[in-house]
Structures are given as C-alpha cells and as structure tokens.
Amino acid sequence: MASRTPTTGGLFHVSLQQLEWATILLPPIAFFIFDFVRHVYFPSTVTQWPGQIATVLLILCASSIFSFFVFRAIHKREAAMLLRNRELAALNGIAAATSRTLATDEILGITLDASLTSLGFDAGAVYLRSEEDGGFELRAHRGISAPFAASHARMLDSAPLMQTLRSIPRPLLCQDLKVTAEGAEEWIEAGLSGFVAVAIGTQERLDGALILGSREPRIYGSYHPDFFASLGHHLTASLQNANLFRLTQQREREAEALYEIGNEVSKLLDLDSILGLVVENARQLVDSEIAMLSLLDPKRSEVRIRATAGTRSARFHEARVAVGAGMGGRVIATGAPFQTPDYLEDTTIVHDPEIDTIVAAEGLMAHLAVPLRVGENVLGALTVADRTERRYTSRDIVLLQRLANQAAIATENARLFDEAAGRAEALSALIQEMHHRIKNNLQTVADLLSLEMLKGARGAVEDRLRESINRVKSIATVHELLSVDNVDNIQATDIKKLAQLVVNTSVRTMVRPGQDVKVEVSGPSISLPSKQATALALVLNELLNNAIEHGFRGLTGGRIVVRLAEEDSTVVLCVQDDGNGLPAGFDLIHSSHLGLQIVNTLVTKDLNGSLVLRTDCGSEAIVRIRV
Numbered sequence: 001m002a003s004r005t006p007t008t009g010g011l012f013h014v015s016l017q018q019l020e021w022a023t024i025l026l027p028p029i030a031f032f033i034f035d036f037v038r039h040v041y042f043p044s045t046v047t048q049w050p051g052q053i054a055t056v057l058l059i060l061c062a063s064s065i066f067s068f069f070v071f072r073a074i075h076k077r078e079a080a081m082l083l084r085n086r087e088l089a090a091l092n093g094i095a096a097a098t099s100r101t102l103a104t105d106e107i108l109g110i111t112l113d114a115s116l117t118s119l120g121f122d123a124g125a126v127y128l129r130s131e132e133d134g135g136f137e138l139r140a141h142r143g144i145s146a147p148f149a150a151s152h153a154r155m156l157d158s159a160p161l162m163q164t165l166r167s168i169p170r171p172l173l174c175q176d177l178k179v180t181a182e183g184a185e186e187w188i189e190a191g192l193s194g195f196v197a198v199a200i201g202t203q204e205r206l207d208g209a210l211i212l213g214s215r216e217p218r219i220y221g222s223y224h225p226d227f228f229a230s231l232g233h234h235l236t237a238s239l240q241n242a243n244l245f246r247l248t249q250q251r252e253r254e255a256e257a258l259y260e261i262g263n264e265v266s267k268l269l270d271l272d273s274i275l276g277l278v279v280e281n282a283r284q285l286v287d288s289e290i291a292m293l294s295l296l297d298p299k300r301s302e303v304r305i306r307a308t309a310g311t312r313s314a315r316f317h318e319a320r321v322a323v324g325a326g327m328g329g330r331v332i333a334t335g336a337p338f339q340t341p342d343y344l345e346d347t348t349i350v351h352d353p354e355i356d357t358i359v360a361a362e363g364l365m366a367h368l369a370v371p372l373r374v375g376e377n378v379l380g381a382l383t384v385a386d387r388t389e390r391r392y393t394s395r396d397i398v399l400l401q402r403l404a405n406q407a408a409i410a411t412e413n414a415r416l417f418d419e420a421a422g423r424a425e426a427l428s429a430l431i432q433e434m435h436h437r438i439k440n441n442l443q444t445v446a447d448l449l450s451l452e453m454l455k456g457a458r459g460a461v462e463d464r465l466r467e468s469i470n471r472v473k474s475i476a477t478v479h480e481l482l483s484v485d486n487v488d489n490i491q492a493t494d495i496k497k498l499a500q501l502v503v504n505t506s507v508r509t510m511v512r513p514g515q516d517v518k519v520e521v522s523g524p525s526i527s528l529p530s531k532q533a534t535a536l537a538l539v540l541n542e543l544l545n546n547a548i549e550h551g552f553r554g555l556t557g558g559r560i561v562v563r564l565a566e567e568d569s570t571v572v573l574c575v576q577d578d579g580n581g582l583p584a585g586f587d588l589i590h591s592s593h594l595g596l597q598i599v600n601t602l603v604t605k606d607l608n609g610s611l612v613l614r615t616d617c618g619s620e621a622i623v624r625i626r627v
Contacts, residue, residue, distance in 0.1 A: 194218025294328035516557030523564030551579025
C-alpha cells in the first residue's frame with residue numbers, strides 16, 4: 001500500500017498503515033512472548049496448556065482481523081473527510097476569488113480553473129442565457145476541444161439538458177454518461193464519462209448551467225448534491241452581482257450620454273445639425289451599425305429620410321415613402337415602436353420597392369424604429385439597423401425612445417425658431433416695403449391733385465373733390481390689401497381680390513342716390529407685384545368712375561362687368577358697361593377728360609401696357625399688361 005497522509009487532529013500519531021501492520025503482527029508477537037515466559041518460568045505447565053493456547057491464538061487472530069477492518073474503515077472515513085475538506089476549501093476559494101471581481105468573464109474563468117485544479121475534473125463549461133433569442137451561449141470552457149466548443153456554442157432553451165435541470169431540484173450527477181446520461185448524451189462526444197451539471201439562476205428562472213466532467217467514471221458521496229448546489233448558488237450570486245454592477249454602470253453611462261445629448265441638442269437651432277447629432281448618438285446608445293431619422297411632410301403625406309449615420313449609400317436621402325410604408329412610415333402611422341429581426345423577410349411590413357432595393361444593397365437585416373412625438377403629433381421616426389439578425393431588448397427600445405423624445409422636442413423648437421425668424425424677416429421687409437409704399441402713394445396723390453389743378457375750371461368743385469377723394473381711397477384700398485391680407489407674401493398681390501375691394505369703394509362713393517348699379521367681378525386669381533397692383537387699382541378705379549359718372553348719366557341704373565384673364569405672359573383687364581357709350585368721334589389722345597388721361601398714362605408709362613376703348617352696346621375698356 002502507498003503511504004497515506006497522517007492526520008492533523010492529534011488522534012493518531014502514526015500513520016494508519018503502521019496501525020494496520022501493528023494490528024496484524026501484535027497477536028503473534030504476544031503469543032511468542034507469552035510462550036517464552038511460560039517455558040522459562042513455568043516449565044511444568046507446558047503440557048497442560050495446548051488447548052488454552054489454541055483458544056488464545058484463535059481469539060487473538062479474530063481480534064486482529066476485526067482490528068484490521070476497523071482501521072480500514074477509519075482510513076476510508078479519513079480519506080473522505082480529507083477530500084471533503086479539500087472540496088470545501090476549493091468552494092471557499094472560489095467564493096473568495098469571485099467576490100473580488102465584478103467582471104463576468106473573470107468569474108467564469110476562476111470557477112472553471114478552480115473546479116479543474118481543486119476538484120479533480122478534466123473539463124468544464126459555462127452556458128449563460130442570451131437576451132437576444134432566449135437561448136444559452138457558451139461563455140467559457142476548459143479542457144474541451146475547439147471543434148466541440150464551436151459546434152456547441154449555443155444551446156436552445158428547449159435542449160434536453162436544460163429541461164432536465166428545470167425538472168429536478170438538485171444538480172445533475174452522472175457517474176458514467178455511457179450508462180446514465182439524463183439529457184447529457186451529446187457530452188459523450190467531448191470524451192467525458194463522469195458528469196456534473198449545475199443550474200445557474202433561481203427556481204423561477206434558469207439563467208445558465210455550469211458543466212463539469214472527467215474522463216473516467218466518478219463516484220459521488222451523499223454530500224455532493226448539496227456541495228454542487230452550493231457551488232451553483234455561489235456562482236449565481238457572483239454573476240447577479242456582476243450583472244447588477246454592469247447594469248448600474250451602463251445606466252449611469254446612458255444617463256450621462258442622454259444628458260450630454262440633450263444639452264448639446266438644446267444649444268442647436270439648425271435642424272440638420274440636430275438630426276445629424278441624434279443619429280450618430282443613436283448608433284452608440286444601442287450599439288447598432290446604422291441609424292436613420294425620418295420626418296413627416298404633412299403637405300405631401302410622405303416620409304423622407306433626413307439624416308443617416310453609418311450608411312454606405314447616399315440613396316437613403318433621396319428616398320421618400322408613403323405614410324404606413326417601410327419602418328419609418330409604419331411607426332409614424334401607428335405612433336408605436338416596432339422591430340423586426342429581418343426587414344426584407346417580414347411580411348407584416350408594407351414594403352416599398354425603392355426602400356427594399358436600398359436595404360438589400362446595404363445588407364441590412366434587423367431594424368428597430370421609434371416615433372418622434374410631441375404631444376399627440378408624430379413628427380417622424382428614429383430607426384437603428386444592423387447587418388445581422390438581432391433581437392433588440394426592451395432596454396434598447398426605452399433608450400432609443402428617450403433619445404427620440406429629445407430629438408422631437410429639439411426638432412419642434414428648430415421649426416418654431418425657423419418660423420419665428422422667417423416671420424421676423426418678413427415683418428422687417430414689410431416695414432421697409434410699407435415705407436416705400438406710403439412714400440409712393442403720397443407722391444401719387446400729389447401728382448393726381450396736380451393734374452386736377454392743371455386741368456382747371458371744368459366741372460363743379462364738389463364733383464372734382466369727390467373724384468379726387470375716390471382716387472385717394474383706391475390707393476388706400478391697395479395699401480390696406482397689401483399690408484393686412486398679404487403679410488406672408490408682401491411682393492405679390494391677388495388682383496381679383498383687389499378688384500373686388502376697388503369695386504366696393506367706387507360703388508359706395510360714386511353711385512348717386514336713386515341709381516341701381518350692379519358690378520360683377522369674374523376671372524381667376526392672378527398675382528402681380530405690389531407696384532403694378534397699385535397702378536392697376538388706380539386704372540380700374542378711373543374706369544369704374546367713368547362708367548358710373550358718364551356711362552349711366554341720365555339713367556336710373558345699369559350693369560358693369562369686370563373681367564380678369566391671363567394669356568401667356570399677359571394680364572388682361574376688361575371693364576364693360578351697358579350705359580350710354582362713348583361719344584361720337586371720341587379720341588383718347590385729344591380727349592380732355594382727366595380720368596381717361598390718368599388711365600392712359602398709368603397703362604402706358606407705369607404698366608408698359610396698352611389701352612383700347614370701344615363702344616358696343618355701351619362702352620368697353622381693355623387693358624393689357626405684360627408680367
């Protein structure tokens with residue numbers, strides 16, 4: 001027999017092997033000593049003791065055999081205690097070592113190394129649950145061949161071994177896999193015979209498994225189920241602490257990142273800069289390969305990608321899809337986050353051929369999109385994507401949504417700022433424009449009064465003043481229309497609306513009591529620059545005044561039609577009445593009528609147009625101006 005380690009507790013001062021030999025040799029030695037004494041000191045009794053000697057010898061032999069087995073049992077118990085102490089020391093060492101680190105990979109490495117060196121196993125592996133697909137991933141291994149590790153890198157949640165660990169309230173201990181495998185048959189391929197599988201996690205949730213194996217069959221003691229269960233509890237606690245620490249650090253980083261992003265975004269008022277910053281940070285926040293931000297164009301009811309990060313093609317910026325189509329269109333339509341592990345294969349998405357072509361060229365698969373929402377309004381969508389299948393976690397969705405909320409507020413602020421800046425610019429331009437208009441209008445009033453004065457004594461003073469007042473009111477009408485109704489486009493005026501206002505003013509001012517004059521305005525809405533609109537308003541005012549004052553003189557009423565038309569680059573104004581018509585031999589050039597002279601001057605000089613007057617069941621004036 002090989003020598004055994006002596007005990008350290010003080011009970012035995014010699015080895016068990018020495019005690020075993022002493023137990024065997026002591027009775028014969030005692031017998032010979034006894035016989036020697038008898039022959040020397042009691043020779044007369046030699047012949048009387050044969051039976052007694054035989055009896056004593058038998059007793060001593062039986063005692064020796066009994067003592068031998070007793071000491072053998074003590075030895076085995078001592079060996080078992082030594083093994084158990086060594087295993088407990090290894091367990092304490094694992095607990096102490098893993099408590100000094102919060103890195104998952106280090107914890108797994110320490111556990112496997114200690115299991116192989118201190119517990120006498122030849123191979124080991126640790127599987128941990130993957131949050132992406134719910135299966136289990138091989139995170140660490142020792143003593144296992146590379147081909148076997150590669151072929152068993154992942155284990156399904158429904159794998160027989162995992163089902164076995166769920167079904168039994170203790171670790172799985174197999175003395176010999178070739179005899180009893182209990183769901184671990186595939187580990188025979190790794191050359192293992194003795195096998196231990198320990199659940200990692202709680203009774204409610206299996207988070208992984210610690211697997212240990214030996215090349216030879218292994219015998220377990222009655223305490224081994226509790227021992228390996230304790231090992232599993234230590235490993236579970238260490239991994240939970242590491243995971244909690246990792247999550248705490250991750251959330252601190254995420255909170256800092258969101259704060260920094262929000263701080264940077266709040267400083268920006270340029271929309272393109274805001275969107276570029278958002279997509280770049282979206283990639284980093286959820287660790288994705290690309291990010292895109294789409295905005296809704298409510299006027300066209302379409303979605304346009306405004307910013308990207310990580311894309312290879314610039315075609316994304318050219319793409320436009322209808323609301324409801326693609327990832328961004330779907331999220332904008334529903335207002336809810338959406339993800340897919342494989343975009344092109346997902347039949348629940350309304351696919352757009354142009355987008356599908358770009359996605360295929362980029363090699364994109366997994367997508368996650370969240371809405372940009374301000375109150376009840378969805379402004380757009382923030383999307384991240386990867387070129388491999390991926391299941392985004394609930395944490396990814398929460399983080400991306402928080403970033404999208406900040407982006408939505410910043411986008412709305414930028415839009416409001418642009419509107420305010422545009423309004424301020426428009427108001428500034430309007431003030432300058434009104435300054436010029438007032439100056440020009442006052443100059444026009446002065447010119448009209450000067451003409452009235454030069455033409456002198458014709459007509460009553462009251463009539464001449466009424467005509468002058470009406471001209472000034474026409475100018476005021478144009479000024480009011482340009483200043484109030486057309487603030488958003490101060491450079492252009494709707495002359496149909498202007499014509500209606502001039503008609504209303506002329507009818508109120510020029511129609512005499514008892515007369516019934518109907519005026520109708522027809523034609524499309526036509527825009528003219530403000531300066532041309534002012535001159536055309538004066539022209540229309542003079543033509544209306546002439547029709548009311550001269551065309552219906554001596555009549556109880558009549559009808560005037562004002563028609564507007566646009567022919568190529570020419571605007572046509574036609575004023576026709578059913579009154580008295582022009583006098584015979586009327587010549588506009590030699591006419592002394594101030595109103596018609598004003599019309600002719602405005603049309604030919606200010607508007608660079610032409611004026612035609614003719615009589616046909618009344619009178620008709622046709623003005624043509626090029627725009």
